[in-house]
Amino acid sequence: MSVLLKRDGLIVSCQARADNPLHGPSFMGAMALAARDGGAVGIRANGAQDVQACKAAGLPVIGISKVFTDGVPVYITPSREAAEELAKAGADIVALDCTPRERRGDAPETLVRYIRNDLGLEVFADISTFDEGLAAEQMGATYISTTLSGYTSYTEPKPEGPDLALIEALASRLSTPIVAEGRFNTPQLARSALVAGAHAVVVGTMITNPREITRAFAQSLAARP
Ligand SMILES: CC(=O)N[C@H](C=O)[C@@H](O)[C@H](O)[C@H](O)COP(=O)(O)O
Numbered sequence: 726m727s728v729l730l731k732r733d734g735l736i737v738s739c740q741a742r743a744d745n746p747l748h749g750p751s752f753m754g755a756m757a758l759a760a761r762d763g764g765a766v767g768i769r770a771n772g773a774q775d776v777q778a779c780k781a782a783g784l785p786v787i788g789i790s791k792v793f794t795d796g797v798p799v800y801i802t803p804s805r806e807a808a809e810e811l812a813k814a815g816a817d818i819v820a821l822d823c824t825p826r827e828r829r830g831d832a833p834e835t836l837v838r839y840i841r842n843d844l845g846l847e848v849f850a851d852i853s854t855f856d857e858g859l860a861a862e863q864m865g866a867t868y869i870s871t872t873l874s875g876y877t878s879y880t881e882p883k884p885e886g887p888d889l890a891l892i893e894a895l896a897s898r899l900s901t902p903i904v905a906e907g908r909f910n911t912p913q914l915a916r917s918a919l920v921a922g923a924h925a926v927v928v929g930t931m932i933t934n935p936r937e938i939t940r941a942f943a944q945s946l947a948a949r950p
Contacts, residue, residue: 728847728867728868728902728924729767729785729817729818729847730766730767730785730787730818730868730902730904730924730925731925732924732925733919733924733925734765734925734926735764735766735915735925735926735928736765736766736767736768736769736787736904736925736927737756737757737760737765737767737768737769737927737929737933738768738769738770738906738927738928738929738930738932738933739753739756739757739760739768739769739770739775739779739933740753740770740771740775740929740933741753741933741934745934747933747934747935747936749774750774750775750777750778751778753775754775754778754779754781754782756779756933757770757778757779757781757782757784757786758781758782760782760784760933761782761783761784765784766784766785767784767786767787767818767925768782768785768786768787769786769787769789769820769927769929770786770787770788770789771789771790771791772789772790772791773790773810773811773813773814774814776814776815776816777814777815780815785818786815786816786817786818787816787817787818787819787820787849788802788812788814788818788819788820789801789802789811789820790807790811792804792807792830797827797828797829798826798827798828798877798878799822799824799826799827799828799830800822801820801821801822801872802819802820802821802822802836803822803829803830803831804829804830804831804836805830805831805835805836805839807830808821808840808844812844816846817847818846818847818848818849818867818868819840819844819846819847819848819849820848820849820850820851820870820872821833821836821837821840821848821849821850821851822851822873823837823851823852823860823864823866824852824853824877825860826877833850833860833861833864834864837850837861837865837866838864838865841865841867847867847868848865848866848867848868849866849867849868849870849904850864850868850869850870851870851872851873852869852871852872852873852874853871853872853873853874853876853879854874854877854879855894855895855898858895858899858901858903859898861901862900866901867901868901868902868903868904868924868925869895869899869901869902869903870903870904870905870906870927871887871888871891871892871895871903871904871906871907872906872907872927873907874887874888874891874907875888875907875908883908884908885908886908886910886914887905887907887908887909887914887918888907889905889917889921892918892921892922893922895922896922896923896924897922902924903923903924904923904924904926904927905918905919905923905927906926906927906929907927909926909927909928909931910928910930910931911931
């Protein structure tokens with residue numbers, strides 16, 4: 726089956742929250758251009774404005790819509806309305822939380838069907854465990870991504886490194902392309918995701934968040950005995 730995200734490709738997540746000095750579509754659009762020039766094959770972006778800005782790079786864009794609600798754990802594209810806005814902004818692929826956790830919005834199977842059949846877009850399922858990946862395949866997701874490993878109550882505490890064991894388990898037993906995402910903080914780790922069977926790798930913080938990259942350097946210097 727042919728899919729938009731190229732095999733062995735790097736996808737760069739261009740996201741900056743409201744408290745980040747780089748927040749906003751002009752900065753995220755520029756990040757997408759830089760990622761394209763560096764060799765990325767896709768972009769992940771949050772919210773309609775950033776999705777629209779990132780489209781200028783001419784790469785497939787995975788759109789997400791983070792909707793935070795007090796006391797509700799699910800925040801990545803929780804409803805049909807959120808998915809529809811991303812489609813209108815030009816997203817080629819819509820990512821959503823595919824965990825069975827409590828949500829305000831639509832059930833993941835409803836959303837997967839809606840994105841594929843009504844919006845006519847590819848579906849990127851963010852999951853945290855093997856069973857969630859299996860369920861996402863049965864729902865008809867186009868890609869299954871390890872985005873939420875370490876970020877659900879039952880996979881916490883978040884380990885230092887990425888979840889290569891989950892990628893290997895999913896890739897060896899499912900037929901849906903598996904995307905590696907979450908804490909791929911070096912080129913070597915990204916490559917090890919492909920060796921574990923990933924179709925492609927998403928990198929965010931270590932490419933597009935200078936504040937966190939600076940923090941890592943500053944903390945390392947401050948730790949000198
Ligand atoms: C858990 C969650 O909400 N992850 C988010 C999903 O869109 C982003 O904040 C991450 O930056 C992205 O997954 C890439 O991961 P990393 O920044 O570790 O390369």
